[in-house]
Amino acid sequence: MAQEHFAFVRSHMLPEAPPPAAERGAIKWLRENLFSSAANSLLTVVSLYVVIQIVISAAPWFLNGVWDSPSLTACRDILDGNMGGCFAVLTERWNQLLFGFKYPSELYWRPGLAFILLFVAGAPLLFYKLFPSKMLIFTGLYPFIAYWLIWGGSILVPVFALLGVLLGVYVYKRTVAASAGMAVIAGFVAALIFWILSGFITAPMENVLAIEAVPSRDMGGFMINLMLGVVCVSLSVPFGIVLALGRQSSMPIIKWICVVFIEFIRGVPLITLLFVANVVLAYFLPPGTSFDLILRVIIMITMFASAYIAEVIRGGLAALPRGQYEAADSLGLDYAQAMQLIILPQALKISIPGIVNVAVGLFKDTTLVSVISMFDIVGMIRGPILASAEWNGVYWELFGFAALLFFVTCYGISQYSQWLERQLQTDHR
Amino acid sequence: MTTATDPPKASFQLSQLIYDTRYRSYTFQFIALVLLMLLIGYLGANLVTNLAEQGQNIAFGFLAEPAGYDINQRPIEYDSQSSHLRASFVGVLNTLIVAVLGCLTATLFGVTAGILRLSPNWLVRKLMAGYVEAFRNVPVLIWILIIFTIMTAVLPAPSAFRGDNPDSSMLFGAFAFTNRGIYIPAPIWGGGSIVVVLTFLASIAGVFYYRRYATKLLYDTGKLLPMGWPSLVIFFVPTILIYFIMGQPISLDYPALKGFNFGGGIHIRGSLIALWFALAIYTGAFIAENVRAGIQAVSKGQTEAAASLGLRPRRIMNLVILPQALRVIIPPLISQYLNLTKNSSLAIAVGYMDVTGTLGGITLNQTGRAIECVLLLMLFYLAISLAISAVMNVYNNAIKLKER
Numbered sequence: 001m002a003q004e005h006f007a008f009v010r011s012h013m014l015p016e017a018p019p020p021a022a023e024r025g026a027i028k029w030l031r032e033n034l035f036s037s038a039a040n041s042l043l044t045v046v047s048l049y050v051v052i053q054i055v056i057s058a059a060p061w062f063l064n065g066v067w068d069s070p071s072l073t074a075c076r077d078i079l080d081g082n083m084g085g086c087f088a089v090l091t092e093r094w095n096q097l098l099f100g101f102k103y104p105s106e107l108y109w110r111p112g113l114a115f116i117l118l119f120v121a122g123a124p125l126l127f128y129k130l131f132p133s134k135m136l137i138f139t140g141l142y143p144f145i146a147y148w149l150i151w152g153g154s155i156l157v158p159v160f161a162l163l164g165v166l167l168g169v170y171v172y173k174r175t176v177a178a179s180a181g182m183a184v185i186a187g188f189v190a191a192l193i194f195w196i197l198s199g200f201i202t203a204p205m206e207n208v209l210a211i212e213a214v215p216s217r218d219m220g221g222f223m224i225n226l227m228l229g230v231v232c233v234s235l236s237v238p239f240g241i242v243l244a245l246g247r248q249s250s251m252p253i254i255k256w257i258c259v260v261f262i263e264f265i266r267g268v269p270l271i272t273l274l275f276v277a278n279v280v281l282a283y284f285l286p287p288g289t290s291f292d293l294i295l296r297v298i299i300m301i302t303m304f305a306s307a308y309i310a311e312v313i314r315g316g317l318a319a320l321p322r323g324q325y326e327a328a329d330s331l332g333l334d335y336a337q338a339m340q341l342i343i344l345p346q347a348l349k350i351s352i353p354g355i356v357n358v359a360v361g362l363f364k365d366t367t368l369v370s371v372i373s374m375f376d377i378v379g380m381i382r383g384p385i386l387a388s389a390e391w392n393g394v395y396w397e398l399f400g401f402a403a404l405l406f407f408v409t410c411y412g413i414s415q416y417s418q419w420l421e422r423q424l425q426t427d428h429r
Numbered sequence: 430m431t432t433a434t435d436p437p438k439a440s441f442q443l444s445q446l447i448y449d450t451r452y453r454s455y456t457f458q459f460i461a462l463v464l465l466m467l468l469i470g471y472l473g474a475n476l477v478t479n480l481a482e483q484g485q486n487i488a489f490g491f492l493a494e495p496a497g498y499d500i501n502q503r504p505i506e507y508d509s510q511s512s513h514l515r516a517s518f519v520g521v522l523n524t525l526i527v528a529v530l531g532c533l534t535a536t537l538f539g540v541t542a543g544i545l546r547l548s549p550n551w552l553v554r555k556l557m558a559g560y561v562e563a564f565r566n567v568p569v570l571i572w573i574l575i576i577f578t579i580m581t582a583v584l585p586a587p588s589a590f591r592g593d594n595p596d597s598s599m600l601f602g603a604f605a606f607t608n609r610g611i612y613i614p615a616p617i618w619g620g621g622s623i624v625v626v627l628t629f630l631a632s633i634a635g636v637f638y639y640r641r642y643a644t645k646l647l648y649d650t651g652k653l654l655p656m657g658w659p660s661l662v663i664f665f666v667p668t669i670l671i672y673f674i675m676g677q678p679i680s681l682d683y684p685a686l687k688g689f690n691f692g693g694g695i696h697i698r699g700s701l702i703a704l705w706f707a708l709a710i711y712t713g714a715f716i717a718e719n720v721r722a723g724i725q726a727v728s729k730g731q732t733e734a735a736a737s738l739g740l741r742p743r744r745i746m747n748l749v750i751l752p753q754a755l756r757v758i759i760p761p762l763i764s765q766y767l768n769l770t771k772n773s774s775l776a777i778a779v780g781y782m783d784v785t786g787t788l789g790g791i792t793l794n795q796t797g798r799a800i801e802c803v804l805l806l807m808l809f810y811l812a813i814s815l816a817i818s819a820v821m822n823v824y825n826n827a828i829k830l831k832e833r
Contacts, residue, residue, distance in 0.1 A: 033551035040550045047552045181457050185464065253458040257465060267814035268807045269771035275789055275806070279799040283479045284472040364568035371777055378570060395578045403567045403575070410566035 061085050071390035089394045090401055093385055097401070100220015100375050101384050107152075107212060111223050114149040117142060118230065126416065129423075143234075150227070153213035154206050160198035164191040180336035181254070184242060216294040220375035222405060224294070228376075229363035232301040236362075237355065239302065240309030241348075245339065247314055258310070265307035270365050273300040278372040297369055305362045312354035316347035349424050356417035360410045367406075377402050476800075491796045492517070498791050500782045502698060513792045520787030521809065527704050527783065528770040534709035535769060536762070539716025546721045557717070564714035569772055573707040577779045580699030584608045587690050605684050605691055610698040612684035612691045619678035628671040635663045700781035704773065712769045716762060723758035724750065756828050763821045770813055784809055 021027060035041040064084030068091065069075040075086035090097070099108055121142035124135035144158035168191030175183040219227075246258035265273070277296040285291055320343060328338035348355075370379030381398045385391055391398075446456040480486060492514040499509050504522040507515055546557040564572065587607045589595060599605045605612040643654040672679070684694030727750050735749040776783040777790055784806065793802040 033549070036549055040548075043548070043550050044552050047550075047556055051552075051556070179453050179457055182460065185460065251454045251458050253462055257461065263815075264811065267811040269774040269785075269810055271774045271777070271785060272789065272803060272807050272810065275793075275799075275803050279793070280803050283476050283800060285479075286475055287478050287482055360566070364566075367568040367570045368775070370570070371775070378568075378574070382574070393582070395575075395582060399571060399575050399578065403571050406568055406571070407563065407566045411562060414566070 067091055072392065072394055085397050086394050087397055089385070089391050089397055093391070096221060096380055096385065097377060097398075098221045099223050100218065100380060102218035102220065103214060103223075104212070104218075107214065110149045110152070110211075114146040115226070117145065117149075126420075143231075148211070150219070150223075151214055151216070152211045154202060155209040156202045156205055160202055161195065164194040164198065167191055167194050176336050177334075180334075180339070181249075183336070216292045219294065221380050222377045224369065224374065224376040225363070225366045227294075228298065228301060228366040228369065229359075231298055232305050232366075233359045233362055235298075235302045236305035236309050236358075239306035240313055240355075241344065243306055243310035244313035244317060247310065248317055262307045262310050265304055266311065270301070270304055270368055271371060273304055274368060274372050276300060293372075293374065297372075297374070301362065301366070305358060308358045308361075309355055312351045312358060313347060315354065316349075316351035317343065319350050320346055352420060352424070353417055356413060360413050363410060363413075364406060377405070485797075487800060489801055491798055491801070494796075496792065497795065500787065502701065502782055513788075513796070516792060517784060517788040517805070520782055520784035523781065524770070524773055524776075524783040524785075527701060527708070527773050527776065527781065528766075530705050531708040531712065531769050531773065532766045534705065535712040535716055535765070538709055538713030539762075539765075540720055542713060542717035543720025543724070546717060547724060561714045561717050564711050565718070569707060569711040570775055570778060572711055573703055573775055573779060576707045577699060577703035580610070580703050581608050584699075587686065590686055590691075599684075603681070603683055605694075607691065608699070609690065610696050611702060612694045612696055614681040614683050615693070615695045617680045617682050619680065621675040622678040624675055625668060625672050625679060629668045632663055632665075632667045635667075636660045639663055698781070700776070700779040703779050704776050704781050708769050708772055712765050712772075715765050715768075719758055719761045719765065720754075723754040726757045727753045759828075760821060760825060763817060763824070767814055767817050770817075771810060774810070 018024065022031060034044045060083045062085060064079065064082050065087045066075045066078050066084060067087050069078055069086065069088040070092065072086060072089075075088050079086075095105065095108060099111060103111070120135075121139040124131040124133065125139055141162070144162045147161075148155055148158045168187040170187075171190040172183045172187030175186045243258050243262060246254050247262065249255050249258075274297065277300040278293070281296050281300075282291065324342055324346065325338070328342040333341065367376060367378045369376050370382065373379070375383055381402060385398060386394070446452050493512050495510050496513045496516040497509050498516070500507055500516065500519050500523075502523055503519055504526065505515075505519060507519050542557045542560055545553050546561070548554055548557075584606050585608065587605075587609060590599065590605065590607070603614045639659060640656060643656055646652055646654060682693050684691045684696075687693070731749055731753065732745055735745040740748065773783060774785040774789075777786045780786070788802055788809075789806045793799055796802070
C-alpha cells in the first residue's frame with residue numbers, strides 16, 4: 001500500500017558526535033600550533049632538536065653537580081672524570097657572594113634582617129590594596145632602620161637624618177601655598193641646614209646607643225647591588241618628578257637648567273659617571289673631606305637614574321590631554337594642587353611601565369661598580385673568588401648563579417609591573 | 430599656568446614678588462639661578478683649592494706627550510711612542526668598530542627574534558620569548574664576562590692545532606677558533622682588484638635603479654616586471670664575470686700555524702668578540718621587543734582592509750603593515766643603538782682598548798689627569814649621543830603623520 005510508504009522522518013535526534021579526532025584536543029592543538037604548514041613543521045622539528053640537545057648536554061652537569069667540597073681539585077676528584085658542576089663553590093662561598101669578604105661574619109644577621117624588613121616595608125607600597133595603610137609609617141621609617149642595621153654606629157645618626165627629612169617636609173607644607181617650586185627649594189635647604197648642624201651633635205656622641213659600626217669599604221657581594229638598586233631607584237623617582245616638572249615649566253631658566261642636566265646625563269655612559277665618583281668628585285669637595293665611595297656612587301647613580309625617570313615622566317605628562325590642565329586651572333587650583341591632585345596621579349600611572357623599565361635597567365647596571373673596583377657580586381666573583389687558589393677556574397657555576405639572581409629579581413619586577421598596570425587600568429576596553 | 434588678574438591698582442610692593450603670580454616666577458627663577466651660581470662657585474672654589482694644594486693644574490698638554498703603552502688592536506698606525514692624543518683616537522676608532530659591528534648584528538638578531546615571536550608556531554614563540562627574557566633580565570656585564578670566558582677558557586690553545594693528529598682542527602681549513610682569538614682568512618687585493626670592487630658597487634647601484642624603474646613602470650603603465658630574480662642576476666653576474674676576466678685578482682690569505690701561534694689571515698681578538706656578541710645579543714633582545722610591539726601596533730583593520738582590496742599576504746606585509754610598523758619601530762631602534770654605543774664602554778672589563786680603556790683607563794692612570802680625561806671622555810660620548818639624537822629628530826620629522 002502506497003500510504004504506508006512514508007518518506008524518512010527523523011523521530012528522535014541522533015546523539016551529538018564528537019568532532020573528528022584531528023579537530024579536537026591535543027591533536028588539534030598540535031596541528032594548529034606546531035604543524036600548521038610544511039615550513040612550520042620543519043621549524044618545530046629543528047627547535048625541538050635544539051631544545052633536546054641543550055637538555056641532554058646540560059642535564060648531567062646539573063645532576064652530577066657536587067654541592068659539598070672544599071676546593072675545585074677536591075670537587076674534580078669526587079666527579080672522577082664525569083661531567084658535573086662544582087656547585088660547592090656556591091655553598092662554600094655563599095656568604096662572600098652575598099655580603100662580600102670583609103663584612104664581619106657575626107653580623108650577617110643585620111643585613112639579613114634589613115633584607116627581610118625590606119619586604120615588610122615594600123609590601124604596603126607594592127600591594128597597597130592588601131595591607132592597611134598604617135603600615136606605610138613603617139615604610140617611611142625603613143630607610144633609617146636599614147641604614148642603622150647595615151652600617152651600625154650610633155642610633156643618633158639615622159634619628160637626626162629622619163628629623164631633618166621631617167623638618168624639610170614641614171617647611172615644604174608651610175610654604176607650598178606661596179610657590180610650589182620655592183617650597184621644594186626651601187624644604188631642601190631647611191633639611192640640609194639641619195643635617196649640617198646635627199653633625200655637631202652626632203660627632204661627639206658616637207657611642208650613644210651604638211651597635212658595632214661597619215665601614216662601607218667592608219661591604220660587598222649581592223648586598224651592594226641590592227642596596228644601590230633600592231636606594232637609587234627610590235631616590236630617583238622624586239628627583240625625576242621634580243626634573244620632569246622643571247623641564248615642562250614655563251620659566252625659561254628653570255627649564256634650561258633641567259634640560260641641560262637631563263640631556264648631559266643621558267648622553268654619557270654610566271661608567272664615565274662612576275669614574276667621576278671614583279676619581280673626580282673628590283676634587284670638588286672641600287679639602288680634607290673623605291667621602292665614602294658608596295655614598296659617591298649612590299649620588300652619581302641617583303643622578304643618572306633621575307634623568308632617565310624624568311624623561312619617562314615627561315612622556316606621561318605629555319600624554320595627558322590638554323583639557324586636564326585646563327580643567328584644573330578652571331577649578332581655581334594653584335600649581336601645586338593641580339599637580340598633586342590632577343596631573344601627577346594620572347601621569348605617574350601612565351609612566352609606571354617606563355619607570356619599572358628604568359628601575360630594572362638600573363638594578364642591572366649596579367654591576368658596573370665592579371669596574372671601579374668595588375666588590376659587588378660580579379666584583380667578588382672576578383676578584384677574591386676566581387683568584388683564590390681553591391676555586392680558580394669555576395666560571396659557569398659562579399656566573400650562572402649571578403645571572404640567575406639577577407634574572408629572578410628583574411623578571412619578578414617586570415611581572416609585578418604588568419600586574420600593577422592591570423590593577424590600575426580604569427578604562428574599560 | 431596663566432591666570433587672569435586684575436590690573437594692579439596700587440603701586441608695586443615688595444610682597445608682590447612672592448604673592449603675585451605675575452612676578453613670582455621671576456623671583457623664583459632669580460633664587461634658583463643664585464643657588465645654582467652659589468653651587469657652581471662653591472664647587473669651583475673647592476676645585477681650585479684642591480688643585481693648588483696638590484700642585485696640579487688643568488691643562489691638556491699631556492695629550493701631546495708620548496703615551497708609552499701598547500694597544501693590541503690598532504686600526505691606524507700606532508706605537509708606544511705615539512702621543513696620548515693618538516692613543517685616544519685609536520680608542521675612539523675601536524669604540525666605533527665595536528659599535529657598528531654590534532648595531533648590525535643586534536639588528537639581525539632583534540628583527541629575527543621579534544618576527545619569530547609572532548610566529549604561528551607555539552614552540553618557536555616560546556623559545557624566542559625565552560631568549561628575550563633571559564637576556565633582558567641579566568646584566569650585560571655578566572654576558573660579556575660569560576662570552577669572554579668561553580673565548581679564553583673553553584676554546585683550545587693554538588698548540589692544540591699542532592701535530593699529525595691534533596686535538597682541534599680548523600673549520601673548513603680557513604677559520605681557527607683559539608683561546609687567543611678567532612683567525613679568519615684575509616683578502617689579498619691584487620692588481621686590478623679595484624675594477625672588481627667598482628663593478629660590485631656599480632651592480633648594487635644597478636639593482637636599486639632597476640627596482641625603481643620597475644616600480645615606476647608599474648605605476649605609469651600597470652606593466653609588472655619581475656623583481657626577484659633580475660635583482661639577483663644584476664647583483665652577482667657582472668662582478669663574477671669581471672672577477673674571472675681580470676684573472677682572479679682577489680685571493681684569500683689563510684691563517685696557518687707559525688711557531689707558537691697562528692699567522693696570516695685576520696686576527697679577531699677574544700675581547701672584541703666577547704664585547705661584540707654580548708652587546709649584540711643583549712641589545713637584540715630589546716630590539717626584538719620593539720619590533721614585536723611595532724608590528725602589533727598596526728591595527729588588525731589595516732590588514733583586513735588591505736585584504737579586502739585584494740592584496741596578497743606578501744604585499745599586505747610589504748605595502749601596508751611594514752611602512753606603518755617602521756614608523757613605530759625606528760625611533761626606539763635608534764635609541765637602542767645609542768644604548769649599545771654607550772654600553773660598549775664596558776670594554777674596560779675585558780681589556781678591549783676602546784676610548785674608555787685608553788683615554789679613561791691607561792692614559793688617566795699614567796698621567797693622573799683625572800679631570801681632563803673624564804671630561805674628554807664624556808664629551809666624546811655626548812657628541813655621539815647628540816649626533817644620533819639629531820639624526821633621530823630629522824627622521825621623526827620626516828615620517829611624522831601629516832594630519833590636520
